[in-house]
Amino acid sequence: MTLLAGEVPLVPEAAAAPAVSLLPQTAAALGALAAAAERLPWQRAAQAYGGAGLHRLGAAPAEPGTVPPPRTGPSAADTADAALAADDAPWLRARILVKRARYALEVCSAPDGELLELDRVLGRHQEASDSAATVATAARTPRITPATAYVLGVVHADQRLDVEAARYDFGRQWPVVAPGLVGPAAVASD
Template sequence: MAQQHLDPTDPTATEVTGDALAGYLRAQATEFLRALRLHRENGGGTANGGAANKTEEAVDAARALRRSARRISGSLHTFRPLLDTDWSEEMRPELAWLSGTLGLEHAYESRLERLLLALHRLSGAAVFPGQAVSDAAGRRSGAAGAAAPSADAAGASAAVAAGSRAAEAMGDPPARAESRARGRVGAGTPSNASGPAHPTATPERGNLTVGAAKAGALLERQLTLARTRAHSTALQALGSSRFHAVADKVAVLASEVPLTPAAPTTDLRPLAAAAEERLTDAITALPLLTAGHPYNAEALVHGLSPDPSPHPQDGPWHQVRLLLRLHRYALEVLCGGSTPVDVRLLAASQALNRHRDASEAAAAAAQAARTPRIAPATAYALGVLHADQRHEVEAARFAFQQAWQKQTVNAP
């Protein structure tokens, strides 16, 4: 696959030195401190700001904190030869810890909303009667005990497998995955938005409708508990001495960047090109030929097994997502405050984000299906839901393949 070199990394472009890196890091550190101040002013850093009472400003401030922390950490990784080694090696894992800790609550909330919307779309009935499925702000009514135990683990596992297989018969998987990849049908979009997606009168649909409410209640109970714990962990982290040490270092970074003596005269473009090359190599190792087909039946085999380990096909795609993020941050450093918007690169990034979301949602559905003594109808619904999200994974891979191949073809 030919490697694309955008203008900022072209050898004929204007030289960009370590001074640009220093300016970028100072700007991101300033954004970090501004977001931290807003977060504290809006009650996001106190025990009184519960998950249901957090203001929109506090949520935005936490997102800005994560965004600046990721950019600082990514820049320290890409341009580490130009920075003080001890300082950068100590700073990077702390920023990664902070970003990951602050992002967990939002991840669980988004995952729950995604799964409930998918259940609503697949079953054709409200997951919770009288409740808006899109209410993901912590005001969901309690149906925590709705998943009544009635079947043994063997029966539930069989129902999960049957549900996943039934997902194959509830529509045309290749056409459905392709239409999602092309943006005509998205996660959370009601099936009647573009005509009926599945046959309306089938035994599979009846079984799914019966178990959808209890499956939704089980998912709500598990993911809401995880979200509450993540919120408490984030509050503890923001009040810890570890976080204060990170904030102090970022405050110093806002005024003084520990560059090496040679950095002010060193060109940044070779390091940015190396980041792009690592990305290209990782993409070359992906099964893009398989992803070019709108449906990959092999992707469901692992999900039907009792093995709770992560899906073996997902790891390389997640790695590409991280490398693509590092590449984008490197371009921001080279371009300063005038980074051009590359639509194709943006489309590839969005596809990988959808891939990550669907993969984690499928894992959550599979984990819920392993709950002991759940009813067969509940396990069946979770099996259909798992298969649906794995189809979304394949659709996202297809979308990435289309975006990246277009990017490669258009490369000079």
């Protein structure tokens, strides 16, 4: 028999009925997912392709006829990157918790197709978020041509819109999935 490093054998009591002994851990995974979903910034995911994430990143326009003060501290690009990372972090955490909940239900022989779809939606979110960050970094390389910078800016905006679309999709699917994930019926044994 081959044993993978990640497959730790169950203690003898749990080996007799693994699904029953793992029900408390499954319930904890589902509870953590429900709690994380409650903390997501739903107000920004209320509409698809809203572009709100892009509009907040622009510099505040200066008053006509005034010279803005010299900037001290982090650069505008660093500030924008930090703002986007802070926006994406709870959603990336939710994806991890969706995966944990899905895997826990699979161990208890109760696979959930709805969690798989939520994982796919949050996977799209993560891919778009990572792509946008990579494109933004590429756009800041020295000696970039204006045409290339323009194209990278368009790609970045498109990826951020994909992030918002994935959040919107998650927001539309979550209310349908959430009631089935909490309570004793969510992890009841067969």
